Amino acid sequence: xxxxxxxxxxxxxxxxxxxxxxxxxxxxxxxxxxxxxxxxxxxxxxxxxxxxxxxxxxxxxxxxxxxxxxxxxxxxxxxxxxxxxxxxxxxxxxxxxxxxxxxxxxxxxxxxxxxxxxxxxxxxxxxxxxxxxxxxxxxxxxxxx
Amino acid sequence: xxxxxxxxxxxxxxxxxxxxxxxxxxxxxxxxxxxxxxxxxxxxxxxxxxxxxxxxxxxxxxxxxxxxxxxxxxxxxxxxxxxxxxxxxxxxxxxxxxxxxxxxxxxxxxxxxxxxxxxxxxxxxxxxxxxxxxxxxxxxxxxxxxxxxxxxxxxxxxxxxxxxxxxxxxxxxxxxxxxxxxxxxxxxxxxxxxxxxxxxxxxxxxxxxxxxxxxxxxxxxxxxxxxxxxxxxxxxxxxxxxxxxxxxxxxxxxxxxxxxxxxxxxxxxxxxxx
Numbered sequence: 206x207x208x209x210x211x212x213x214x215x216x217x218x219x220x221x222x223x224x225x226x227x228x229x230x231x232x233x234x235x236x237x238x239x240x241x242x243x244x245x246x247x248x249x250x251x252x253x254x255x256x257x258x259x260x261x262x263x264x265x266x267x268x269x270x271x272x273x274x275x276x277x278x279x280x281x282x283x284x285x286x287x288x289x290x291x292x293x294x295x296x297x298x299x300x301x302x303x304x305x306x307x308x309x310x311x312x313x314x315x316x317x318x319x320x321x322x323x324x325x326x327x328x329x330x331x332x333x334x335x336x337x338x339x340x341x342x343x344x345x346x347x348x349x350x
Numbered sequence: 351x352x353x354x355x356x357x358x359x360x361x362x363x364x365x366x367x368x369x370x371x372x373x374x375x376x377x378x379x380x381x382x383x384x385x386x387x388x389x390x391x392x393x394x395x396x397x398x399x400x401x402x403x404x405x406x407x408x409x410x411x412x413x414x415x416x417x418x419x420x421x422x423x424x425x426x427x428x429x430x431x432x433x434x435x436x437x438x439x440x441x442x443x444x445x446x447x448x449x450x451x452x453x454x455x456x457x458x459x460x461x462x463x464x465x466x467x468x469x470x471x472x473x474x475x476x477x478x479x480x481x482x483x484x485x486x487x488x489x490x491x492x493x494x495x496x497x498x499x500x501x502x503x504x505x506x507x508x509x510x511x512x513x514x515x516x517x518x519x520x521x522x523x524x525x526x527x528x529x530x531x532x533x534x535x536x537x538x539x540x541x542x543x544x545x546x547x548x549x550x551x552x553x554x555x556x557x558x559x560x561x562x563x564x565x566x567x568x569x570x571x572x573x574x575x576x577x578x579x580x581x582x583x584x585x586x587x588x589x590x591x592x593x594x595x596x597x598x599x600x601x602x603x604x605x606x607x608x609x610x611x612x613x614x615x616x617x618x619x620x621x622x623x624x
Contacts, residue, residue, distance in 0.1 A: 261555045285613035299591040303584050304551045305505025
């Protein structure tokens with residue numbers, strides 16, 4: 206992947222919950238909404254199953270941004286799964302910031318199954334932000350493995 | 351202070367109010383934790399060193415007090431603690447390892463010099479019996495060093511620091527609140543066996559994050575690190591964030607639930623409506 210600023214295309218790993226955000230992304234697709242093709246979606250049963258280590262791992266393996274999509278608070282299919290996410294992500298972002306990794310590379314969004322439009326908007330915004338931030342300096346890691 | 355503590359402990363033992371006193375013993379110039387069962391041994395009892403009283407036994411991943419309680423259930427043990435030792439006991443009690451009700455916690459305060467040496471903001475236990483409370487140095491001044499750096503400067507700083515890491519696991523092994531049976535730091539997905547130094551920042555990220563809501567700021571990891579990596583800089587940044595975001599301070603109340611493992615919102619958050 207080229208990393209010159211003008212044609213830099215960020216890679217986003219999106220951890221999407223099965224019940225809301227993934228379905229929301231699906232809705233954006235079947236409604237033929239346009240959004241940048243920079244997202245690699247990973248479907249999980251709940252945003253609460255996204256361990257902070259997954260986020261770190263994605264950044265370490267070369268993702269320029271990580272999006273975590275979950276149900277709105279109160280709408281979790283498992284009642285309280287996203288409450289865990291809500292607590293974890295700010296702490297994770299703080300830790301990344303303290304270690305010298307721009308916390309803006311990690312984004313938490315509540316996107317319901319009916320919010321295809323919002324999903325597309327979030328991706329537009331995130332890609333724009335990541336283009337401004339430039340390539341992830343961690344990409345590639347210290348050792349190739 | 352030491353004579354009073356010795357007298358108090360001897361009293362507890364002779365009147366059989368406790369089965370044993372757990373504290374530090376100095377012998378031949380070495381200080382180590384010791385379980386005193388006879389009053390005449392108490393001459394060797396010492397306080398005021400940096401040696402931690404509570405620690406986790408490896409590879410059982412069990413607090414030392416927990417091992418006593420398993421061996422002699424229901425026996426009352428007196429434990430001589432500083433502020434950090436007490437917070438460590440409370441943190442493992444929250445995770446079900448020890449029964450605080452079976453302990454007689456005897457606290458003593460650290461003096462200002464010790465507090466400064468450990469960068470300890472709370473150098474006194476809640477069950478304070480001996481010594482005077484002193485104000486510890488503030489965390490704000492300590493963490494200003496990295497807080498004032500730009501993101502790129504921080505990355506350069508930590509890359510340089512972590513490139514010294516020899517992956518001895520000293521920071522983990524010395525930690526009194528690090529008690530997971532299955533340790534993510536040993537997971538090959540994050541830091542492959544045999545790579546030195548470990549990849550920035552995977553190996554350290556796991557440890558920092560996992561202890562973010564249980565770090566009691568005792569500084570044992572920094573003391574253990576043979577390469578002098580200032581691990582407590584990040585620990586203190588995270589503890590501050592946990593206080594601001596989750597309204598939680600580790601080691602305050604053994605009945606509290608660890609916030610990152612529970613689904614309930616902090617009541618302060620609900621009251622403020624955020």
